[in-house]
Amino acid sequence: MAAQRARTVVVTGGSAGVGRAVALAFGRRGWNVGVIARGEAGVEATVREIRSAGGEARGVVADVADAEAMRDAARIVARAFGGIDVWINNAMATVYAPVQETTPAEFARVTAVTYLGQVHGTLAALEQMRRQDRGTVVLVGSALAYRSIPLQSAYCAAKAAVRGFADSLRSELLHDGSRVRLTMVQLPAVDTPQFDWARSRLPRRPQPVPPIFTPEAVAERIVEAALAAPRELWIGTPAWKAILGTMAAPGLVDRYLARHGYDGEMSDEPARPDRPDNLDAPVDRERDHGARGRFGDRAIGRVVAADPRSLRAGLAGAGLALVAGAAWLAARRRDRPS
Numbered sequence: 001m002a003a004q005r006a007r008t009v010v011v012t013g014g015s016a017g018v019g020r021a022v023a024l025a026f027g028r029r030g031w032n033v034g035v036i037a038r039g040e041a042g043v044e045a046t047v048r049e050i051r052s053a054g055g056e057a058r059g060v061v062a063d064v065a066d067a068e069a070m071r072d073a074a075r076i077v078a079r080a081f082g083g084i085d086v087w088i089n090n091a092m093a094t095v096y097a098p099v100q101e102t103t104p105a106e107f108a109r110v111t112a113v114t115y116l117g118q119v120h121g122t123l124a125a126l127e128q129m130r131r132q133d134r135g136t137v138v139l140v141g142s143a144l145a146y147r148s149i150p151l152q153s154a155y156c157a158a159k160a161a162v163r164g165f166a167d168s169l170r171s172e173l174l175h176d177g178s179r180v181r182l183t184m185v186q187l188p189a190v191d192t193p194q195f196d197w198a199r200s201r202l203p204r205r206p207q208p209v210p211p212i213f214t215p216e217a218v219a220e221r222i223v224e225a226a227l228a229a230p231r232e233l234w235i236g237t238p239a240w241k242a243i244l245g246t247m248a249a250p251g252l253v254d255r256y257l258a259r260h261g262y263d264g265e266m267s268d269e270p271a272r273p274d275r276p277d278n279l280d281a282p283v284d285r286e287r288d289h290g291a292r293g294r295f296g297d298r299a300i301g302r303v304v305a306a307d308p309r310s311l312r313a314g315l316a317g318a319g320l321a322l323v324a325g326a327a328w329l330a331a332r333r334r335d336r337p338s
Helices: 017-028 040-053 067-081 104-132 153-176 215-228 237-248 250-264 308-335
Strands: 008-012 032-037 056-061 086-089 135-142 180-187 204-206 232-235 266-270
Touching (some): 008 017, 008 067, 017 040, 017 215, 032 067, 040 056, 056 067, 067 104, 086 104, 086 215, 104 153, 104 180, 135 153, 135 215, 180 215, 180 237, 232 237, 237 250, 250 266
Parallel strands (some): 008 032, 008 086, 086 135, 135 180, 180 232
Antiparallel strands (some): 204 266
């Protein structure tokens, strides 16, 4: 009997940040890992790190905004390892600027990477997975897919678009009786290099809105989602609060962000206007930047995650308990002798 092949995962944006941590987390578990990103140095370093951790890896230098490049990358990895079991759409790009200071070309580029990149990756994965009639596609979202914040309109809109795409595709897979699974993870703020290479017109250096988590902690929850495939997984209590808060009182959250959102996205350090950014070209073409950013002293190394169905059930239960308690108190008052 032929030996069963090791399982294979593909991670887009796998050369740095959360994607790098996810790729390594799978590698430590003995998976074959396809690493897709634009930066050659980052891709090569990630492949070496995965192999050192006990996994096997194949790197492909490609831009997720190029649909044909994604199809080619999927075919390369599938041929190398005999198939694809999990595909994780992680690549992203953003611009820090008010809406009126963000150019049409910048909106288009962020959309092409952060939204269409996930579409292109999913289509490439489905080409392989439909043939097998199995596999899991993970769409990496953010609390910002539900609750947009100021100064990142292009990014927030792209993440919201990913949610819409996921809902449509999920229904189609169910209609077709497909065994391909689809899950979306909503992330909190993470300590990654993106805050040093994202395009920015802010007067101070960008930062993730605290509290901040390590990419390795978040990566473990993404692996959990890839294996269990819940409809969605909300990672970190800050993400829960942002999503549920905007569902409950969107106008209140609008006003809160108008007052506090700007400062929350900027550190105390002045901007460095001459630094390179990665919107149109990678900054890790020749230098590897690793998974972590510059916020290690503030990053939390553990993070909880929840299927929103359990959160909603808990909230509904708490609401019913409050109603029952209020009814009981009212009945007690009525029954008291005057």
